[in-house]
Amino acid sequence: MKRLLLVLSAPSGGGKTTIAKKLLQVRKDLGYSVSATTRATRNGERDGEDYHFLSREEFERRRDRGEFLEWAEYGAQLYGTLKREIDRIFGEGRHAVLDIEIEGARQIRRNFPNSLQVFVLPPSADVLVERLKRRNTENPELLRKRLTHASEELAAVAEYDYAVVNEDLETAVDQVSAILDGKAEDRLISRQHDLPARIERLRRDVVKAAGKI
C-alpha cells in the first residue's frame, strides 16, 4: 500500500481537528501525526496525545537537529511535525493525517508533491465566529486577531488540491475519506467553479465580523 500524507488546514475554528478525530475513528488505515508545540496546554489536552508540549528551547534544539518535517510560527508560538511521528505511522502501515496551518502545508507541498492537501472551509463567517467564541469567550482582542488571521488564511485556499465545506460533520468526514480513496474528484478545487466567489464572500464577511467585535 502506498502511504499518504493527508494535510488538513482550516482557519482556527474551521473544525478540522474534529474532522480529523472523527476520521480516525472510522478509518483504521489512518494515524494522527501528533505535532510538537510551544504553546500552553488547553483544558482537557494531553501531552503526547493532542500535542507534544515542548519548551521553546527544546523545540528549537530539535529543530536545529533537523527533527522536523516542517515547522512554523503561529500566534507567537512554534508548531511542527516531527519526522519520527510520520515514521511511526508509516511503520504501522497507515496513512498519516496532519492538522497543520498554511505555512507548514506549503513546506510539505514543496517536499512531498504526492501529499493530499485539503482545506476545510467554515460554512459561513457567522459559524466561524460562533465556534471561536465558544473556544475563547472572554477575550475580544484575541477573537479579533483570529478572525483577521482567518481572512488571510482563506486567501491561501487556491494553493490546496481539495476543498471541503464543514457544514455537516458527517458529510465533511465522508468527503475527506473519499479524497483519501481517490474518489472525490468533485472536491478538487479546480472542479469547484463557485469556490472563488464563495471564498471572497467569506473573507468579506469575516473582516466585517472582526470589525464589529
Ligand code: 5GP
Ligand atoms: P492550536 O493552537 O489552535 O491547536 O493550533 C493553531 C494552528 O497551528 C492550527 O492552525 C493548527 O492546525 C496549526 N498546527 C498544529 N500543529 C502544527 C504543526 O505541526 N505544524 C504546523 N505548521 N502547524 C500546526
